[in-house]
Amino acid sequence: MSEQEFENYLGLLGRFLRLDAGQREEIRRELRAHLDEAVEANLAAGMSRDEAVRQALDDFGDAAELADRFGKIGRNERWFMKGTAIAAVVAWLGFMGTQGLTSSEGPQQAGSATVAEVLASPRSATAAPVDKSAAGKASEGEAANRVPPTDNAEVARRLSKGVLTEVNFNDWTIERGIEFIAKSVDVNYHFMREELDAIGADLSQSITCNLRNVQPEAMLKILIAESGPDAGVSYRVENGILLIGSEHGRPRRLETRCYDVSDLLAMRAAVAEQVPGGLGSTDAREEFCRTLRRVVAPESWVGGTSGVEGDLSMFGATVAVYQTADIHVQVEAFLHDLRSVAASTTAPASASAAR
Amino acid sequence: MQTPSKTSDSTRDWLRGSLDLAVLSALSSGEKYGYQILAELRRATDGRIDLKAGTLYPALHALEAQELVRSRWDDASGRDRKWYSLTAAGRRRLRDRAREWLEFTAAVRRLLESALGGGDAMATPPAKG
Structure with a gap:
């Protein structure tokens, strides 16, 4: 449990940081060492294991702030982008930083984390938003005669x-x-x-x-x-x-896959109710799309610099993503992380009253 | 964060400008890892400087990028830890910034003391006529 939660927390943090793998691993290792130390000290002070973990994460501070600060070290604006990506996600989830992770013995999230991949028909309903600009580079052959600018x-x-x-x-x-x-x-x-x-x-x-x-x-x-x-x-x-x-x-073939995110949307709505003043009036679905673009391979969407021109849009609670296979994998991983962290965070509201 | 922190709002404002100085100071007595630095800052300031880890680590990394501190991994203590220490440049920076800070606070102190009427400046307005 706590082990798993640390990993979730750090995993999500690491994803938000968008550092290169080496740096990320290093920071993760360091923060991990710190959390371990803090939990041990809390246990020594007589807290229960649950309390000790929660306290350690609370004391740790705001994940968004952390990521944001790390984002400002040297280099160029890429870092700033990273900062905003976090801000977007955290705002979207609405809780991460303020509540830290609770450490319930609750249901293991692993089972529920499977991504619902409804269908995978290339160029189905999503063709409309995608067609405009994605065609040019995605599939040279077919698109060649209708390359836009x-x-x-x-x-x-x-x-x-x-x-x-x-x-x-x-x-x-x-x-x-x-x-x-x-x-x-x-x-x-x-x-x-x-x-x-x-x-x-x-x-x-x-x-x-x-x-x-x-x-x-x-x-x-x-x-x-x-x-x-x-x-x-x-x-x-x-x-x-x-x-x-x-x-x-080379730009690889793009394909459309649909992901059911009704659980995340529902969760967000639930969180919004708990946050004083709500989470603002932004359309949650639109916001979700924006977040996904910013966090998962930001350069790979229409208008990006990677040469891949993916796109996405929402139909009800399903997000249809038009992307290369490897970015689909990243999308799945991101949804998985969100669900893991969310599952442990939203668990018992009573937890914060415990101390 | 609903946890009441010992660091008050105004302390936090002052700290903002001197976070680096505080971290460098904590390292002046020798090599430390993150958790120890936080503890040292709390101890030395009677809990007035109670940083979040989320504030400390980015600051440390920024100081390292400026080569004011250096770090190394070591698990000789029985646990894998990243130890930080001052570089020569860090030591110089600490000395310079500390001097500036002390001069500044001494001046502010004089200002506040006179404002609080330790002397007679704030006592009663001079009677007219």
Whole structure:
């Protein structure tokens, strides 16, 4: 129980912090050590185990504040974004910080945490909000002729129809060769450093190559092949820009999945009643959508920078999410965390009266 | 938070500007882990500075980012703990900031003492005529 609750609390906190895995683990480890110490001291002071845990979490302070403060350490505004993500979720739940976690022996949440995945039909009812802008990058083939504002088609055309009359690479790096191609056909290009680093790709290898009248795209493929057959380097065109990145970084197929969140909405309504002054008049469903976008892979939604253009909308108490498979996994994990923490937090209202 | 804290509202306002100073001070007597720092601050201030862990750790991390403190993990004490200590720069910062703070509070003290009429400033307004 308390063990599980610590983990829930820290798990959710960790998710909100959106730090890189190493930092998150470090902070988690440190906070964990602190909570253990505090519980022990409380036990030594004669509290029951339940009281000791609750007191430790209460003394710990507001999770939102904590996350917010961590969010302000150095770096840039990405941190600020993290802060707001927390604020959004905490406001939405309306309790985390103020009540801490109660430590009932109550029902184990594990069983109830399964995500109701109602149906998974690609492009079903959600097509409407999604279609507008998600089409372009998601599935190149089908979308190509209806790409909205960008000139992906034009870039593709230049790469395939253009001609490099003369290629003289004498001991050039692969990177320089790629730049040469892009400049020759006059397209914007960009190296996705994170993706390349992630797969350990080395574009500084030297090549020598002399060709005439080559199709730019063919030349591009040759250069990429030079980085190693299994290096995983790949190119794609997004927003009219030629991107050199990893196979893995390619936008993958998006699919629609529906999640039943009626329990979370009901819970939120219940919490709202307990909070003096309520939680404001914002539409809970809309708010839920906003929260989800901010917390789960924020760059992966329409208008984001990751190249994935997911979307979501609500029908009744079901949220339909149009996303890649791996982000669906993150959505499920997030809902799971919310449910775990919520289950232990909303448990007995009498708990706070106990002390 | 409904738990009444020993840290009053006004204390919290003052603390806001001197949180770093308080944390650095707590470390001046040697290496400590988070929980000890909180305890030390409470002890040394008769409970007037009673920080939340949620306030302390981010502050520690910020100080570490400024290289005013350093940290290391050690479980020799029988438990996995992250120990913090002052760097040379941290020690200097503590000395400088502490001096400024003491000068400032001494001035405020004089101001308040005269306001409270320890002297005769606040006694009775000088009679006219």
